Amino acid sequence: MTTLGSTDASRWVAGWRALVAADPLAGAEVLGEPSVYWERPLASEAVAGWGEAGMARAENASRAQEVLRRLSAPDAVRWLEAPPPGMPGPWFGGMRFGEEGGDEAWTPFGFGRWTLPEVMVWREGGGLAVAAFAPEAPGAEDAVRARLERVATFFPSSVREPRGAARALRMSSPRRDFEERVERALEAIHAERFHKVVLARAVEVEADEDFDRVDILARLREQNPRCATFFFRAPDGSAFLGATPETLCRLEASKLETEALAGSAAPLRSGELESSDKDRREHMAVVHYILRALKPLAEHVEADGEPGVLALKNVVHLRTGIRAGLREGIGVAELMAALHPTPAVGGTPRENALAFIATHEALDRGWYAGPVGWVGPGRAHQMVALRSARVKGARARLFVGAGIVAGSSAESEWRETEMKGLAMLRALGGGHV
């Protein structure tokens, strides 16, 4: 493994070839749990990575910008032949919501951490492909070719279906504490300290035996085809995983796609969502923020005229698609610095809302609500890590949040966070929820 600092000149050698197989996740049968996983079923994008040929770490937000700039440069990887046309990545990782910590269980993840796998299998065209990466050194080319050959020989042709039986989960998340925080936020909104704040809570979950995290991924992707299912393993064996509906940025050269996602209802009440004044205010705070943040970075920006409804299995959201053509020199590092955290996970005005979260939320969000995804030369896809959990052994810590504006009530925000947690609880094996 090679560690990449933002000023490090490390380079990697890579090769790739087509693979006769059906499902990147099925590789777990022979290669074990992947180190990174990423799938957007509706976009036919799926990637599993094993091992770590390289690792880039950042200890704060400004270092993260430097690292992201380096990872999106065209020269970090030397391909033995023409690079694969549609490959996501090859760097996969995420970063914290904010710099303030407190929960030591997040320490192994670092502020920001991105992995270049040794072996990566992904959907390419109508089939799969495999790539291998090794730090540039004598013998690296042979090592890459040998690894490609080996993986092509033993990679299973099966599909990894969910198979674990439902299991009993013990859960705890003090309701009164969360509701008191919502009430405090409503008082601050009433006193005009801010207009909107997103408050999150953790749910502690414990099972009788260790979670099978590959099985969790198999369920997440099956149950949430519109979401990005993600998985990142930290050096202590814990993992951060989830299935999130919210894109922070998808970047192809200067073409940017992003979205505002805020305002929620139960699926049966989706008709009321579009006309709900409270949800529209909550939503428009995000639209206006994104448009303002993009203005100095873009040649042109356009947004859908009206929010639409995004329907997920357990919850529906208001969604506005936003597209932009970026100015020269603007890449994923500048975009993430300008966009994160949007008021879909922070609030407005941003600084006052973030100060309220830091003082009152009583939660180290860690990577929850931070940007997760992949970065490569001139391309990137970053999602906001919602509907997620940190999982180690038989324990999981699940995270859910909700936007509070004038007109919110503690009870309905509690219910909303319960709805948002359902997909993850089911994936953890709680068949009864």
Ligand SMILES: C=C(O[C@H]1C=CC=C(C(=O)O)[C@@H]1O)C(=O)O
């Ligand atoms: C903060 C979360 O959701 C955000 C994204 C969509 C809708 C939201 C809402 O209606 O409150 C939140 O802003 C979460 O799921 O933890």
